[in-house]
Every structure is written in structure tokens, then in C-alpha cells.
Amino acid sequence: MCWKHKFASLCLHLFHCVATLDSNADIISTVEFNHTGELLATGDKGGRVVIFQREPESKNEPYSQGEYNVYSTFQSHEPEFDYLKSLEIEEKINKIKWLPQQNAAHSLLSTNDKTIKLWKITERDKRPEGYNLKDEEGKLKDLSTVTSLQVPVLKPMDLMVEVTPRRIFANGHTYHVNSISVNSDCETYMSADDLRINLWHLAITDRSFNIVDIKPANMEDLTEVITASEFHPHHCNLFVYSSSKGSLRLCDMRASALCDKHSKLYEEPEDPSNRSFFSEIISSVSDVKFSHSGRYMLTRDYLTVKVWDLNMETKPVETYQVHDYLRSKLCSLYENDCIFDKFECAWNGSDSVIMTGAYNNFFRMFDRNTKRDVTLEASRESSKPRAILKPRRVCVGGKRRKDDISVDSLDFTKKILHTAWHPTENIIAIAATNNLYIFQDKVNSEMH
Amino acid sequence: MFMRGLKRKCFDGEEDIEGTLAGIKAIPSYNLQRQSLLDMSLVKLQLCHMLVEPNLCRSVLIANTVRQIQEEMTQDGTWQMINMQNTGQASVDRLVSTDILCRSSREQAEGKHVPGYSTFSKDFEGDQAQDSSETMSTASSVQALRNLQSNVWEMENSQENKGNFQKSLDQIFETLENKSPNSVEDLFSEVDNSYYDLDTMLTGMMSNTKMGHCDGLEPFPSPTTTTSSSNCKSDLNELDHIVEILVES
Numbered sequence: 001m002c003w004k005h006k007f008a009s010l011c012l013h014l015f016h017c018v019a020t021l022d023s024n025a026d027i028i029s030t031v032e033f034n035h036t037g038e039l040l041a042t043g044d045k046g047g048r049v050v051i052f053q054r055e056p057e058s059k060n061e062p063y064s065q066g067e068y069n070v071y072s073t074f075q076s077h078e079p080e081f082d083y084l085k086s087l088e089i090e091e092k093i094n095k096i097k098w099l100p101q102q103n104a105a106h107s108l109l110s111t112n113d114k115t116i117k118l119w120k121i122t123e124r125d126k127r128p129e130g131y132n133l134k135d136e137e138g139k140l141k142d143l144s145t146v147t148s149l150q151v152p153v154l155k156p157m158d159l160m161v162e163v164t165p166r167r168i169f170a171n172g173h174t175y176h177v178n179s180i181s182v183n184s185d186c187e188t189y190m191s192a193d194d195l196r197i198n199l200w201h202l203a204i205t206d207r208s209f210n211i212v213d214i215k216p217a218n219m220e221d222l223t224e225v226i227t228a229s230e231f232h233p234h235h236c237n238l239f240v241y242s243s244s245k246g247s248l249r250l251c252d253m254r255a256s257a258l259c260d261k262h263s264k265l266y267e268e269p270e271d272p273s274n275r276s277f278f279s280e281i282i283s284s285v286s287d288v289k290f291s292h293s294g295r296y297m298l299t300r301d302y303l304t305v306k307v308w309d310l311n312m313e314t315k316p317v318e319t320y321q322v323h324d325y326l327r328s329k330l331c332s333l334y335e336n337d338c339i340f341d342k343f344e345c346a347w348n349g350s351d352s353v354i355m356t357g358a359y360n361n362f363f364r365m366f367d368r369n370t371k372r373d374v375t376l377e378a379s380r381e382s383s384k385p386r387a388i389l390k391p392r393r394v395c396v397g398g399k400r401r402k403d404d405i406s407v408d409s410l411d412f413t414k415k416i417l418h419t420a421w422h423p424t425e426n427i428i429a430i431a432a433t434n435n436l437y438i439f440q441d442k443v444n445s446e447m448h
Numbered sequence: 449m450f451m452r453g454l455k456r457k458c459f460d461g462e463e464d465i466e467g468t469l470a471g472i473k474a475i476p477s478y479n480l481q482r483q484s485l486l487d488m489s490l491v492k493l494q495l496c497h498m499l500v501e502p503n504l505c506r507s508v509l510i511a512n513t514v515r516q517i518q519e520e521m522t523q524d525g526t527w528q529m530i531n532m533q534n535t536g537q538a539s540v541d542r543l544v545s546t547d548i549l550c551r552s553s554r555e556q557a558e559g560k561h562v563p564g565y566s567t568f569s570k571d572f573e574g575d576q577a578q579d580s581s582e583t584m585s586t587a588s589s590v591q592a593l594r595n596l597q598s599n600v601w602e603m604e605n606s607q608e609n610k611g612n613f614q615k616s617l618d619q620i621f622e623t624l625e626n627k628s629p630n631s632v633e634d635l636f637s638e639v640d641n642s643y644y645d646l647d648t649m650l651t652g653m654m655s656n657t658k659m660g661h662c663d664g665l666e667p668f669p670s671p672t673t674t675t676s677s678s679n680c681k682s683d684l685n686e687l688d689h690i691v692e693i694l695v696e697s
Contacts, residue, residue: 085501087501089501090501113501175504176501176503176504194504194505195504222508223511224508225504225505225508227505244508244509277482277485277513277516277517278513280509280512280513280516281509281513284505284509331481331485334485334488337492337506340503340505340506340509
């Protein structure tokens with residue numbers, strides 16, 4: 001039986017590379033599709049944002065199926081210096097979130113450790129020609145040469161994409177901003193740092209509401225920090241935040257102004273047989289994402305991804321092992337700091353498949369329905385155009401098949417921390433250090 | 449209290465090699481590994497304070513790990529209960545003795561180095577540090593953690609105006625819990641600033657030292673020297689030479 005059919009339900013084997021984009025200057029630090037999937041934004045360590053646009057499918061080239069090309073590049077954040085603390089503020093873009101499109105322009109929020117910015121992206125493809133007072137180059141005409149009046153007409157020009165900063169939300173955070181999330185009301189958004197979460201209005205930059213504050217009165221008592229947060233996709237009053245102790249807190253903004261008391265606390269009791277000094281570190285949640293339906297939450301900790309039902313606080317409904325073979329290597333991973341790597345996770349459009357990154361440029365996908373999973377690699381070899389991705393395997397001793405990688409030869413410097421899934425189609429964007437890979441399902445997904 | 453066998457799971461290769469046969473053999477090895485983990489964690493905490501701005505989540509997780517180890521050591525009875533509480537308050541007003549500076553880097557790497565970092569360490573601690581027993585070094589590590597915290601906090605303030613003191617209270621791991629801000633400021637006014645630089649240089653040295661315990665593990669990444677004040681660096685260069693001499697003697 002051809003292995004293609006074996007994985008048919010996952011469609012994963014059909015992913016082939018449509019673009020490999022070198023941002024050779026810098027490490028990509030965030031990847032995000034907009035709400036239609038037409039645009040893909042990446043942020044990097046140098047404070048730059050690069051936006052890719054999907055080309056409309058051409059009837060002449062049925063295989064092109066809409067490739068992503070660079071649409072715009074701009075410098076979002078610059079390095080800054082905090083004179084008070086004598087510390088540098090990195091320009092690295094931690095997160096980008098798109099606003100739902102409300103007119104011809106696109107808008108996105110980008111943030112570094114301290115400052116959030118709202119950018120407006122507009123297109124200009126026409127320009128007026130035939131001014132009365134100015135000539136073609138814009139110089140003022142000699143009035144004596146003007147003998148008649150003309151009405152300027154709009155003539156087509158080469159497409160120009162203009163990006164302007166519309167709002168700068170500064171001085172809201174003492175600690176490092178790790179997440180931003182736009183509310184479904186499209187008017188407000190929240191930003192979370194290690195100890196506090198603020199609610200902003202998109203039009204107001206000089207103040208924000210603090211809605212969560214877990215800073216202890218005495219900093220010596222600090223044992224837990226906020227690691228990620230997100231608004232519910234449909235209920236504008238609900239949001240969730242995750243902690244370094246592995247818990248999730250769902251908060252309702254209607255309950256009180258300061259949401260220090262959670263409405264629901266999601267926590268899985270520790271497995272006593274797996275207890276070690278690293279238990280807490282590996283339980284720290286690095287990312288939390290609501291499903292598109294709003295019924296579930298997806299969390300990523302160091303070794304697993306978990307699906308939580310909003311109605312069940314005692315334990316996750318599904319747990320998937322990402323790379324359990326690392327469990328016996330935790331001491332080394334603690335020493336080289338890899339244990340602190342923050343991997344992100346993603347849902348597909350129909351919430352049936354979840355994806356997350358791993359080491360050695362591997363990323364993993366789990367089909368929630370069939371319970372099948374696959375490991376794929378984002379690398380130059382596997383990324384010849386139209387090349388179909390081959391499933392990879394990590395062997396942990398015992399039988400070793402050809403092309404298997406042993407745990408000890410994994411490259412821990414090649415980590416896929418940031419991944420994104422197109423909102424409706426089977427197109428994924430994978431950031432591997434300073435390379436961006438875009439993989440696409442060859443067959444149009446009507447299978448879900 | 450956890451089963452010995454279960455604890456060993458957290459260390460690489462222990463399971464496979466030791467197996468069940470060396471129940472007795474495993475115990476000292478476990479303690480050594482645990483000590484090594486404690487030392488590693490303390491150095492990491494020190495390292496992270498050297499970076500541009502510490503990653504708070506990482507620092508908190510490491511500190512929690514240290515606390516966990518200490519709690520376990522307390523339960524195990526390998527912890528010597530010395531008056532930690534009292535010394536914490538009283539320790540800040542003593543300058544480092546040259547005794548500590550002259551200690552070899554190997555000794556310092558084994559857990560006695562943290563008192564060496566501290567600008568303000570008690571004489572009693574200096575005495576303890578002479579003792580090479582494992583228990584003493586672990587006992588001093590709680591003190592070390594506090595000193596570390598106070599040290600970091602001091603390091604970050606030493607190059608700034610004392611007026612920024614209040615604002616820096618948000619920095620991680622504020623120490624001197626029972627001290628009011630005013631009294632600590634008075635404390636600083638008595639201190640000779642040159643010791644701060646010496647201390648900074650020492651920590652720079654220590655963070656480049658490899659841990660001797662775990663073979664085959666990757667060396668620590670060298671800390672990025674991103675300190676913004678150029679004064680500090682030039683002083684470091686001058687004092688580098690001086691301390692090199694002191695340490696080798």
C-alpha cells in the first residue's frame with residue numbers, strides 16, 4: 001500500500017514547499033496569517049516586519065496555487081535604552097496580531113518587550129496627473145504659461161504599499177510583553193507581560209486598564225509568572241492566561257475590574273511517578289491558543305501539547321507527546337538552557353489537526369480524529385519546490401530504520417519555535433531560525 | 449519523601465547504568481548530582497543577571513528549582529541548620545575578605561564561589577568556606593541565594609544614582625526584606641565603590657568556568673557582556689590583572 005494513502009486522512013504527506021524565504025539578516029521571532037490568509041506577517045529579531053501576500057491563483061498555472069511573495073517590509077521597532085535601569089530594550093518583535101479588516105487598508109499590531117504599535121498598510125496604485133499649478137515633476141509652473149484649466153485625472157501606476165504607524169502604545173509595561181490579543185469586539189486588545197495584563201482601546205494610547213496583576217507585594221515571594229494570554233474568539237468578555245506553573249486561568253471581565261480571581265482554573269495534577277526537579281519547568285506553558293470554535297484551548301509545554309475543554313477544569317481532554325524521548329535528557333537540556341525554549345502551537349482551520357515545532361527543524365502534527373501523528377522536517381533538502389515532505393522518525397534505541405535520526409544526533413540549535421496555520425486552508429508557515437518555509441497541501445482541502 | 453529510584457530519573461544515563469544493583473552506590477551519586485544541579489542553578493541565576501535584561505520567567509523557574517532542591521535537602525537531613533535568618537539581615541555590612549579572593553576557581557566552582565561573589569559576606573561564611581565538606585557548601589547556598597539576590601540588586605544599582613534606588617525595586621529578587629529603603633541607602637554610603645567593580649569582574653570570571661561535575665555536557669555559553677557603562681569595562685580590564693595575581697598566589 002502506498003504510504004500516501006496511509007496518511008490520506010492527515011493530508012500531511014501532500015505538503016510541498018512553495019516558498020523558502022531567507023531573511024538572512026535575522027532570526028524570525030513571530031509568524032502570523034491575517035484573517036483571510038491572504039497576508040502573512042513575520043517579525044524578526046532586528047525589529048523588522050515582512051509581509052507576504054498570496055498571489056491569486058492563475059488559470060494558466062494550475063500548480064502555482066497561489067504562492068506567497070513579499071508584499072512589504074518595514075522597520076517596526078528600533079533598539080532603545082532604558083536610562084533608568086541602564087538596560088537595553090531589544091527591538092525584537094515578540095508578537096504580531098492582525099486586526100480584522102474593516103476597509104481597504106490592513107492593520108496590524110506589533111510589539112517588542114515594551115511598546116506596542118499599530119500599523120496601517122495601504123495600497124496606492126493610481127496617481128493624479130495633470131495639475132494646473134505643478135508640472136510632472138512637482139515643480140511650480142510659471143503662471144504665465146498656464147492658459148487653460150484642466151481637471152487632473154487618475155492614472156494607474158506601479159503598486160506602492162505604504163505602511164504608517166498609527167498608534168504607539170508605550171509605557172504600559174514594566175516587564176517583558178509576551179502576548180497581545182485583539183478582542184472580538186475589534187475595539188480593544190490586551191497585552192500581557194510577565195506579571196500584568198493590560199486592556200487597551202485601539203484608539204487611545206495614553207492609558208490602559210490593568211486587568212490582571214500577579215505581582216506579589218514582596219518580589220522575593222515571586223514564584224509564578226504569566227507566560228501567554230489570549231482573548232476568546234467569540235466572547236469579548238472572556239480571556240485566558242497561562243502560567244509558568246502549568247495552569248490556565250479563564251477570566252471574565254464582567255465579574256470585576258481587576259480579574260485577579262479567575263473564573264476557572266485549569267490544572268492537571270502532577271503525575272507522581274514522573275516527578276523530578278525539572279517537573280515544574282517542563283510543565284510551564286509556553287503558548288495557549290483558543291480553537292476556532294471557541295470550545296477548546298490548546299496549550300504547549302516543554303514535552304507535550306494538550307487540548308483542554310473549556311467546561312472541564314480538572315484535566316485536559318487530549319494530551320499528545322511531542323518529543324518524549326527528551327524526558328531522560330532534561331538535565332543536559334537544563335544546562336544548555338534548551339529547557340526554557342518556548343514553542344508555539346497552532347490549530348488548523350477546522351480544529352481537527354494541531355501543530356507544533358520541535359528540535360532539529362522538525363515539526364509535529366497531530367490529527368485529533370484519527371489520533372495519527374507525523375513528524376516533518378523544514379530543511380533545504382526537503383524544500384525543493386514542489387517536493388513532497390517525507391515523514392521523519394526519531395529512534396530511541398532498539399530497531400533503527402533507514403533515515404531515522406537518533407536522539408543524540410538531534411541538533412538542538414535548530415528549533416522551530418514559531419509556526420502558523422492558514423485560517424481556512426492547509427497552508428502552513430514554519431519559521432526555522434532565519435528561514436521561513438511555507439508548505440501547502442497539494443489537494444485543495446475539502447476533506448475536512 | 450520520594451523513592452530513591454524515582455528520583456534518579458531526572459539525571460541522564462543514571463537509570464540505564466545504575467539499574468537496581470547499586471542501591472548503596474546510587475545514594476552518594478545522587479547527592480553529588482543534586483549538588484551539581486544546585487550549583488549549576490546558582491550559576492545560571494548569576495549569569496542571567498549579567499544579560500541585558502533578565503528573562504523573568506527563566507529566573508523564576510531556576511529559583512524555584514533551587515528552592516526545591518533546598519527543601520529536599522532539608523528533609524533529607526543533609527542540610528545543616530545554621531541561623532540563616534539572622535545572618536541574612538546582618539550580612540550586608542561586611543566587606544569581602546581577601547581570603548575569598550584567593551580561593552582557586554575549582555573550589556569556587558564547587559559551590560563556595562557564591563559567597564565569593566557577594567560583596568558583603570560575613571566573616572563566618574568565609575570561615576565556613578574553608579571547610580570542604582559538601583554539607584557546608586549546600587548550607588551556604590541558601591545564604592548564597594540571598595546574597596546572590598542582594599548582589600544582583602546591588603550590581604545593578606552600583607552604576608546608577610542612588611536616587612534610582614526606589615525605582616529599581618521592581619527588579620527581580622529584591623532582597624534585604626526587612627530593611628527599609630532609607631536604611632539600605634545609608635548602608636551604601638559607607639561602601640567603597642571599588643569593591644563593586646571587583647565583584648563584577650569576579651562574576652565575569654566565574655561564569656566562564658566550566659562545571660566539573662557532569663562530563664560530556666555542553667559548556668555554558670559565555671555571557672554577553674552587554675553592560676552599558678564603559679566605565680565598568682575599563683575598570684574590569686585594570687582589575688582583571690590584579691585579581692589574576694591574587695588568585696594565582
